[in-house]
Amino acid sequence: GIQVEQSPPDLILQEGANSTLRCNFSDSVNNLQWFHQNPWGQLINLFYIPSGTKQNGRLSATTVATERYSLLYISSSQTTDSGVYFCAVEVEDFGNEKLTFGTGTRLTIIP
Amino acid sequence: EAQVTQNPRYLITVTGKKLTVTCSQNMNHEYMSWYRQDPGLGLRQIYYSMNVEATDKGDVPEGYKVSRKEKRNFPLILESPSPNQTSLYFCASSLNLGLAGATYNEQFFGPGTRLTVL
Numbered sequence: 001g002i003q004v005e006q007s008p009p010d011l012i013l014q015e016g017a018n019s020t021l022r023c024n025f026s027d028s029v030n031n032l033q034w035f036h037q038n039p040w041g042q043l044i045n046l047f048y049i050p051s052g053t054k055q056n057g058r059l060s061a062t063t064v065a066t067e068r069y070s071l072l073y074i075s076s077s078q079t080t081d082s083g084v085y086f087c088a089v090e091v092e093d094f095g096n097e098k099l100t101f102g103t104g105t106r107l108t109i110i111p
Numbered sequence: 112e113a114q115v116t117q118n119p120r121y122l123i124t125v126t127g128k129k130l131t132v133t134c135s136q137n138m139n140h141e142y143m144s145w146y147r148q149d150p151g152l153g154l155r156q157i158y159y160s161m162n163v164e165a166t167d168k169g170d171v172p173e174g175y176k177v178s179r180k181e182k183r184n185f186p187l188i189l190e191s192p193s194p195n196q197t198s199l200y201f202c203a204s205s206l207n208l209g210l211a212g213a214t215y216n217e218q219f220f221g222p223g224t225r226l227t228v229l
Binding site for chain 2: 031033035041042043045048086088090095096097098099101102103104
């Protein structure tokens, strides 16, 4: 099956810092999404980005499908950004839209 | 508000006592799915449904049942829960416009159900 690797696994930053999270995947994908899992366990949709670049406030994401990677940028970090960030990809599977998740990047923002 | 809801959010139960976790979406999505999340194993798909009365096994279906009698609801049933089913469960849905050649869509997740089986 497809492999999804995220880096770095852990990141500790001071409030106000910027960060870049990376997601590499081993095969062509139909869909790529970024999620934030907050300390309460909820999975929050950040971006649906199978290709191209999107921005939403302090967050932006870029996916280069031909080179099989995606980047999530977080600028001017706030303590509420803490949590685990997952990328998840979907491959063609006869109608099953199963998402394969990466292992995540745990981000801790220190006041 | 467009959303996926799950109930209960937290449940502590005992081995062998049948339980149902409900999932409902108000976006008229065809596709729905259940995942479980465990430390070190990530999120794994349990079952999925492409539409009403169309369900199929995911990667870890043992010990679970599902049904899809209405488009909006996709309950997860544990007939005889065991401690190894202690986990964080997520329901997800998306529009699913079809198979090869169609546009694929963003998936939305419910808030999660934290289940402990003693």
